[in-house]
Amino acid sequence: MKRFFLLLLPLFLLTSGLAQDWIKTGTGLGVEKVRLAVPDFNASTQDAKNADLLKAFNETLWNDLDNAGIFDMVSKSFYPLGQVGTPADVKFEGWSAPPPNAAMLAFGNLGVSGNGMTVQGWLYDVKNVTSPQVLGKQYQDAATTDAARTTAHKFADEIIFRLGGGIPGIAESKIYFVSSRSGHKEIWAMDYDGANQHAVTHLGSISLSPRVSPDGSRIAFSSMTKSGWEILMYSLDLDRLVSFPRFGGTNLSPAWSPDGTKIAFSSSRSGDPEIYAVDSSGAGLKRITSFKGPDVSPAWNRKTGTQIAWVSGRTGLPQVYTMEADGTNVQRLTDQGYAVSPAWSPNGQFLVVSWMRKYGPGAPGAQDIYIMDIASKQWVQLTHDGGRNDFPYWSPDGRHIIFQSSRAGSLQIWTMLADGTNQKQLTFAGANSQPNWSWK
Amino acid sequence: MKQRKLRWMMLAFVLMTIMTLGACKKKVAPPPPPPPPPPAAPTASLTANPNTVEKGGSTTLTWQTSNATDVSIDGVGAVQPSGSQSVTPADSTTYTLTAKGAGGTQTATARVTVTAPPPPPPQPSATEEELFSQTVKDIYFDYDKSDIRTEEQSSLQGDIEFLKQHPNISFTVEGHCDERGSTEYNLALGDSRANSVRNALVQGGVAADHVKTISYGKEKPFCTESTEQCWQQNRRGHFVYGK
Structure with a gap:
């Protein structure tokens, strides 16, 4: 948790020096970025609509986190093999060690059932094996791509709020x-x-x-x-x-x-x-x-x-x-x-x-x-x-x-x-x- | 028997007397023989349809005569005994048909009233508008400026003169700007330009309540190239008639 306090502190310390420094400090940018891995969410049901909704959800979630400006997004090419849809799928050392060298892992699953869609998402501190969960969320909405995008925005905003010094995310703005x-x-x-x-x-x-x-x-x-x-x-x-x-x-x-x-x-x-x-x-x-x-x-x-x-x-x-x-x-x-x-x-x-x-x-x-x-x-x-x-x-x-x-x-x-x-x-x-x- | 015979004779006598008397009465009052027919008098009729025309319009005269050998209409000349003809009287005219025949002369008349043409459709505004657009000159500005520069004074004086001569004209001065700079600032600048022109006109004696202003900023350029020549075209107070 020490890391999170470090993120907060510079907001209140106006340091002099290079101009770029005061922008980044004042805007909450420029502090050490959290290395975040976001493997694609899995399908949790067999429904035919899953593929389209997962595509919209995964793209939106990645873009929201990438746009936030406070994460060092770990390239997907470094990810360990195998899907990560539930906590049981997480192999900690595969994520926390190089090459991914991730500090945080956001993962989950999405499943369509009838006209409804259920999304489960987690945020794990993969270097804290004994108590990794920072966030666990479940969302239910209509099985539409619009709802999948909105749900991705909500989950992204939760992550940004937790890891971004307590400033609410903007994905729903x-x-x-x-x-x-x-x-x-x-x-x-x-x-x-x-x-x-x-x-x-x-x-x-x-x-x-x-x-x-x-x-x-x-x-x-x-x-x-x-x-x-x-x-x-x-x-x-x-x-x-x-x-x-x-x-x-x-x-x-x-x-x-x-x-x-x-x-x-x-x-x-x-x-x-x-x-x-x-x-x-x-x-x-x-x-x-x-x-x-x-x-x-x-x-x-x-x-x-x-x-x-x-x-x-x-x-x-x-x-x-x-x-x-x-x-x-x-x-x-x-x-x-x-x-x-x-x-x-x-x-x-x-x-x-x-x-x-x-x-x-x-x-x-x-x-x-x-x-x-x-x-x-x-x-x-x-x-x-x-x-x-x-x-x-x-x-x-x-x-x-x-x-x-x-x-x-x-x-x-x-x-x-x-x-x-x-x-x-x-x-x-x-x-x-x-x-x-x-x-x- | 002798008496019976007598009674029959008397009856017969009476009957004969009655019959004779009746026949004699008819012979007393016979109809007179018809007189020899006199020569027939001519008849004539003349109508005009319509009987009211606008100046320059035509109407149709229709006439009929009988027993006439010589038929003429004043202003038209000799005509057939019956017929119709279109005429275009210059002024209100009473046409007289004269039909002459062995039995005498008959005349008939028809009056055609010629009305003045209606006043021409009100066009003074159109011509005034043309004059306005021919005479009134737009006022051009330096970049980022809303004060009227010296070389625009002759245009301005011409505008004032015309507008004072035509005090009924209402018009709008539109403030325009070139494409550079911000939308919002240019709208404010265009407003200043339009007001600057309006103030100069009012100072020159143009009635203030006939001048409206509106700013277009850089929303409605006259010219869309990014050159100084084009920008100058767009920095102006533009006069629009009748708003």
Whole structure:
């Protein structure tokens, strides 16, 4: 168990030194990774559906654990021969000794019976022969590939929670984004791994900047209505738009406070785009900024809820600033170029921004994702792979960042670990942008 | 016997008297012989269908005569004794048919009313819209800027002049941006550009309540290439008639 305390400790120790160190420490990445072996689950019944469901389950479980960023996944080519479906099948020395040299083993079985599916899963500390079981779980659900994927997500999240310093996994989280694949920009949703992509709105207009509420029940977004750009509110519980006041002018970029009681957004109702805050019911509108030039893209400090980062063009090219939620104590964070789209990390320590550091006529105009330590204003560049990279947003566990990139030729949604590694494309159809990750 | 014979004779006499009297009465009132027929008088009728036409429209005259040897219609000329003909009167006209024959002359008339054409379909807006799109010039911006640069002043003054001459026109100024930079910031910037144009128009004397603004950010580019020339095309305040 000592190992698990070691994983927790660095979260609270902000060590100075190399920039990469403070990212990894602050995000829970970069500590010694647990070597985890995950042999494919076995069939526990004779049903014909087992093969398809096992394939979906095994792929999803492996990807979830691999994506988590805290495991050193032991390559399947090193695994001992023979299937491991139950505790009786585990030969400890075959797993704990080289070549697998695994610290942990996740294994189990899946069986379809009638319309139901039963999954049993275990997590073993294979170096602790006398008391190896860290986790034992049984799940029952419908015998569908969707249910098999969901069950894999649940089991992966259990493992990540146990081995990842007590931070809940993100395998069951959702991503909301803008897609134009229907011909209009609508709000879409998908699982965190890119599966199950589907449209949420069908407004036939231009809808942008989806932001899901902390409790996951509503999406605030900006849409071009007959009276101009307004903040609209979609209830995921009711599966329809619910009423929200129209403020007049151009209303953009809603952002939920972490307690879900307030929404900050940009409105030009006074003639100049300024940051406003309003109760999530729509009442109590209050203007926060007042300085000529566009003010847009607010983001609350997700830990304290008392500060707002946003983008202001008050000095010319847009820069990222922070202020108290009442508009006092304005601090400029970026010193040059074109900086937009701030998003606050769940632990309140970092911002990610999209930044063209050398912007202007004749400049190459690479737009990359940067992570910035708010206290020290130190920054580290996370993307270097060309294209325009924008709209970064944090995963609930603070270990991942989702963003949009044009590097593949069209605008698509990508994820990466918060240290910039493991970049993966999640969307491929049409043009997709402005990803927003659920809060849990 | 002598008496019986007498009675028979008297009866016969009476009967004969009655019969004779009856016959004599008929002979007293015989019908007069028919007079020789006079020459027949002509008849004439004339109708117009329809009897009301729009200016430039035509109507059909239909006539019938009898006992006429010489039939004519004013403005049409000599015609067959019966017939029909299409006419296109320039103004309201009373057509007179004259039928002459041995028995005299008969006339008939038909009135055709020519109405003024209906007012042409209301097109002043279409022409005003054409004028608007021909005259009003979009205002272009420097990158990341929303203030109106000096070389746009002549376009702006032209726009103000036209819009003041046509004070009934309502229109929208759309703020557009080039593809660089963020969606959200560009929407705010486009809003500033649209408002900048609107403010300049209102300062120039254009009625504020006839100018609406909307930002498109980089959502609806005029040009989609990644060149400075194309970007300049997209950085503009675009005028749209009648919204």
